[in-house]
Every structure is written in C-alpha cells, then in structure tokens.
Amino acid sequence: MPEVTGNRAGLKPSELSALERVYRRRVDPRDVVSDELGSFLCEVSRRIGRQVGVLISRQGAVEHVFVGDASRIVLPEVGRLRAGHGRFRGLRLVHTHLRNEALSRDDLVDLALLRLDLVAAVGVNHEGRPADLWVAHLVPPQEGKSPWVVLPAQPFHRAEVDFIDLVSALEEEFDRVVPTGRATRAAERAMLVVVELGKLRGQNSHGRSPPALPTADHRGRIWEPAQGSQDNNSRVHELRELCRTAGIQVVDVAVQRRPEADPRYLIGRGKLEDVLVRAMQYDAGVLIFDPDLTPGQAHTIAAFTDLKVIDRTILILDIFAQRARSRDAKLQVELAQLRYRLPRLQEENPMMSRLVGGIGGRGPGETKLEIGRRRARERLHRLEKDIEETRRQRKGRRAARAGRGLPIVAIVGYTNAGKSTLLNGLTGSEVLVEDKLFATLDPTTRRLRFPRERELILADTVGFIRDLPKDLAQAFHATLEELDDADLLLHVVDSADPDRDAHIAAVERILKDLDLAETPRLLVYNKADRLLPEEKSILEASGRNLAISALDRKTILPLLSAMEMALWREGHTVFARNPERLPVPSRDDGQRRA
Numbered sequence: 001m002p003e004v005t006g007n008r009a010g011l012k013p014s015e016l017s018a019l020e021r022v023y024r025r026r027v028d029p030r031d032v033v034s035d036e037l038g039s040f041l042c043e044v045s046r047r048i049g050r051q052v053g054v055l056i057s058r059q060g061a062v063e064h065v066f067v068g069d070a071s072r073i074v075l076p077e078v079g080r081l082r083a084g085h086g087r088f089r090g091l092r093l094v095h096t097h098l099r100n101e102a103l104s105r106d107d108l109v110d111l112a113l114l115r116l117d118l119v120a121a122v123g124v125n126h127e128g129r130p131a132d133l134w135v136a137h138l139v140p141p142q143e144g145k146s147p148w149v150v151l152p153a154q155p156f157h158r159a160e161v162d163f164i165d166l167v168s169a170l171e172e173e174f175d176r177v178v179p180t181g182r183a184t185r186a187a188e189r190a191m192l193v194v195v196e197l198g199k200l201r202g203q204n205s206h207g208r209s210p211p212a213l214p215t216a217d218h219r220g221r222i223w224e225p226a227q228g229s230q231d232n233n234s235r236v237h238e239l240r241e242l243c244r245t246a247g248i249q250v251v252d253v254a255v256q257r258r259p260e261a262d263p264r265y266l267i268g269r270g271k272l273e274d275v276l277v278r279a280m281q282y283d284a285g286v287l288i289f290d291p292d293l294t295p296g297q298a299h300t301i302a303a304f305t306d307l308k309v310i311d312r313t314i315l316i317l318d319i320f321a322q323r324a325r326s327r328d329a330k331l332q333v334e335l336a337q338l339r340y341r342l343p344r345l346q347e348e349n350p351m352m353s354r355l356v357g358g359i360g361g362r363g364p365g366e367t368k369l370e371i372g373r374r375r376a377r378e379r380l381h382r383l384e385k386d387i388e389e390t391r392r393q394r395k396g397r398r399a400a401r402a403g404r405g406l407p408i409v410a411i412v413g414y415t416n417a418g419k420s421t422l423l424n425g426l427t428g429s430e431v432l433v434e435d436k437l438f439a440t441l442d443p444t445t446r447r448l449r450f451p452r453e454r455e456l457i458l459a460d461t462v463g464f465i466r467d468l469p470k471d472l473a474q475a476f477h478a479t480l481e482e483l484d485d486a487d488l489l490l491h492v493v494d495s496a497d498p499d500r501d502a503h504i505a506a507v508e509r510i511l512k513d514l515d516l517a518e519t520p521r522l523l524v525y526n527k528a529d530r531l532l533p534e535e536k537s538i539l540e541a542s543g544r545n546l547a548i549s550a551l552d553r554k555t556i557l558p559l560l561s562a563m564e565m566a567l568w569r570e571g572h573t574v575f576a577r578n579p580e581r582l583p584v585p586s587r588d589d590g591q592r593r594a
C-alpha cells in the first residue's frame, strides 16, 4: 500500500489507516471528485484539523494522498520534469479547505508549475461535510492575461463540471495556440530573464540623463530623448542574438528593473514564480538570466524548478565551446568553463546536474562537464599547464615572425562587426564569415603586400562583447597576447548597429584592460552600405573616420592608404611597439634603419 505523505506528525494510527484506505477508492473519470470521496476527505480533514489532498489520474485512480496543515498543503514530489508529450500532467489536485475558502495563490502556482489537469478545493462546512467546490484550470498563453481561469464556486453536491469534456476542450485549445508538433524541443526553447539593476528610468548607462529633445552634441551625434527601456532593449537584443547563435529559440522575455538584486533569486520570488508559470505556458525548457547569477542564486533558482537554469556567461561559453576548432581554442574554452563552474560545483547542485549535455552543458570536443570538484580542480591545473606550453610555442612563432621584421596590424572589434570579412577583403582570403556572434575563435594571420614591396601581417582576432566574462577574457588572454605585438589596430565597428557607440566604448574598455590603450589605431566604420547617405556623411565629416564596406573592395582603398600612412609615414616605417625591430627594406628609401 502506498504511503500517505506530508504533515503526518501526531496523527493517530487509526487516522492514518483511514487515510491509507483512500488509495483504494476510484472516481468516475467524468467527475472532478466523487461525492463519496469528497465527503470522506472533508470528514477526515475536520477530524484532524488539517487539509487533506489527493492527486487523481485521468482514469480516476487515486495516485497520491497527502496531508497539510490548517491552511496550506504541500504537494508530494511528483517529478516536475515535463512528461514526454501532452500538455498536462494527467493528474488533478483535489484537496480540502477547512474554512471553505477560495483557492489560494499557492494552489494556482502549483496548478501552473506542475501543469495539473486542474486544481479543486472542497470547502468543509462546520459539520465536517462538503460546502462548495472551487475549481481552476490553465488557459493558453495570452498577452496580459492570467494563465489560469478560476471558475465560480458551486455548491459541492450540485457542482456541474464534466471533467473529461473540460480537459479535452482545453487540450484542443492549447494545441491550437501553441502547437505541440513544432520543430524545436523544449530543451531548445528558452525564456529570457533580463534584470536591470540600480538604474532609474530615463537614465542612460552612464547615469546621465540625455536631453529631452533630439539634439546634436559637440561631436555631431544625435541624442534621442530618453527612451527608458532603451538600454534594456539593447541588452535583450544582444541576448537574443547570442541565443540565435547558440541555436536556441527565444519564446518569451521577462524584463525587470529593481534597485538591487534579490540575494536569493536575483529577481524577487513572486516574479520568479511568474516567470516559471510563463515558461510553462510557452513550453520553454531553459531559463537564461542576464546579468549572471551568483553561485548561490543559481543554486536556489535551480532547486525551485526543473527547467534548465543558465546565465549569459554560460551561454557565451557554450557558444565558444561549439565553435572552438583548434586545440588552443578548445583548451582555452574548457579552462574558462571550468573556472566558471568550479564555484558552482557543490555537492548535488541541481543546476549543475541538469546542465549535463544540451544547451549550457556542451564542452569543446569530447569533454564531459559532469565531473566532481576534485576532478575539476585536477583538470584545471592540467589545462593551465597545457595552455602555458602552447603560449610558449606561440611566443616562439611570434619571435620568428618579428625577426622577419614585418609590421603587424591586428583587426579588433565587437563581435559580428565584420572583422573577418575585412581580412578577406583586404587579403583575398576566405576566412569563415558568418552572421552570427563569435564566428572567429582562432586568430588567423595573413600577409598583405603593398606596392613598393611594403608588406605587413594582418591578424584577425576573436570578437569582443560587452561584459566579456572574466574567465573567458583570462582564458583568451594567451590568444590576445598577439595583440601586444601589433603596430596598429584596426578597430572595426558595425556602423549600422543602433548600439554602435556602446560597442565602441566596450571595445575601448577591453583594449584598455589588455594594456593596449596606447597602440595606434584606426577607427573603421564598416557596413557603411547599410547607412543612410546622411548618416554616412556625418560619420565622415570629422575627416579622420573611415566609412567602408568590407564587402566592397573599392571602398577599402582609402583604408589601405590610411594603413600605409600610419605605418610608413613619409616613407619611413613607424613601428609603434617594437621600434627595435628590423625595418622592411623598401626600394625608395634604399637604406636600412635600426
């Protein structure tokens, strides 16, 4: 005989065995609950002064019997993991309410999160008999509408709810609104949770309020009136792009502003419940948070739900893991993943155990991520050693290259700005170009020959992103060290991106962190073909900006001259970082300089 669970403490053996016998009862599938069962539950509830609940299957069998206290009941663990198919769990909750009170918020949240067929409360009257029947069921998602419908209370013995009719009508309706036969699995369907902390409405990211009317500032930039959620929009947009790159379908976005993060859940608990309910409605299998979760938040949220819980950094790491091709890149990504995960690897961390495989849990190559703390630490040390080794090798290669005395020009910039396209355009190469974030992980270098036997080395680099995850920045430091040797940086900007200025600022910040603030650079406004002519002329007005289209070779010519000018000013090589390096022999000056 299955057990009665919940708040059993202090119940008499006779009361317990009466409750156990409930498992033998059957209910007509058409009834929400039979008269007999309803009456019995009320009677016992009254006697023990606690709520009593049952979960009933579609066939009318009692699957669980459990006990609460006078005003609440906690459902047994029925496994919140979504069943393979079908929208509802095939179980309904029927429980008693000792003061004949209406369904509580807890009841409704349980209904939604467990995807119950419906939830019903049988009110107990002062004689211990059924008073009213309170019923609620889920409805398909509709913007601005609550996810459930609470039916008006009906006197228990005259209640008219045909359970089978109701549930089949609901299933049909859900299928119409959110078809189950869609291409993506729940595991690839995500709900985004974006939280903006500590900012007041109308302030931009620097805490300054832009003027109320569109005005041009001293640099000719147009300030739009404050949009309020402008900053959020760009964050949501970027998170969506990351999802697209990772192959995740975004089904819904929740945005919350709050003065500070909730220490336990990042967003408040009530908001988290709302998010989970919506995720259920849209059949999402993944929650993605931005900003990143602390290890503690990740743990508590994951314990709250069976959805996969990840954050922006895990998502970026996941993309990197998918894209890493060379041994170097794979080592670096794995190191970054381990560094991020180690503090989150607690004993039985539900977040981690659920991360194994699939989105957020993909490692580069064959690596498994489900390792324990000790193994993780060992692996980390091993990786650090290996990376140090490859770093030495690279250093050797770089020294050899430097020995050849060619100036080095590195293409840097925000991800998807068109860096690889520009490398291809300049050198006629065919480096992978994609309209996705982080297409390039492995730096490519090419030689570029100018007339007059001038030659340089052009290096493509990994794209930057706002709030570049620290672990990732560290792991890629080795690759980015190549930038240390650069004589000139081409900072490529997607000029048609509405977040252009924020991207420029993010790149500048990262360059500064990498100690490259002093390296000469050319700001290259790419994708000018996507600009309106007047926008283009505003950009070019300063005279120093280059507006090009990397796809169109003839627009690149001025950039070539600018590079030549910067490196061989007046026919002399100007080596920014390594003035001691051997110069390029060139016919017109004939002499060698030291």
Ligand SMILES: Nc1nc2c(ncn2[C@@H]2O[C@H](COP(=O)(O)OP(=O)(O)OP(=O)(O)O)[C@@H](O)[C@H]2O)c(=O)[nH]1
Binding pocket: 413, 414, 415, 416, 417, 418, 419, 420, 421, 422, 432, 433, 434, 435, 436, 437, 438, 439, 440, 441, 461, 462, 463, 464, 526, 527, 528, 529, 530, 548, 549, 550, 551, 552
């Ligand atoms: N319209 C237009 N599209 C461009 C231009 N340059 C690049 N693109 C497109 O922008 C997308 C990204 O180009 P990539 O060269 O891969 O960009 P990237 O900066 O190397 O990106 P990551 O390596 O991912 O950081 C591709 O779809 C390109 O075709 C341009 O001048 N005009």
Ligand SMILES: [Mg+2]
Binding pocket: 419, 420, 421, 432, 433, 439, 440, 460
């Ligand atoms: Mg690239």
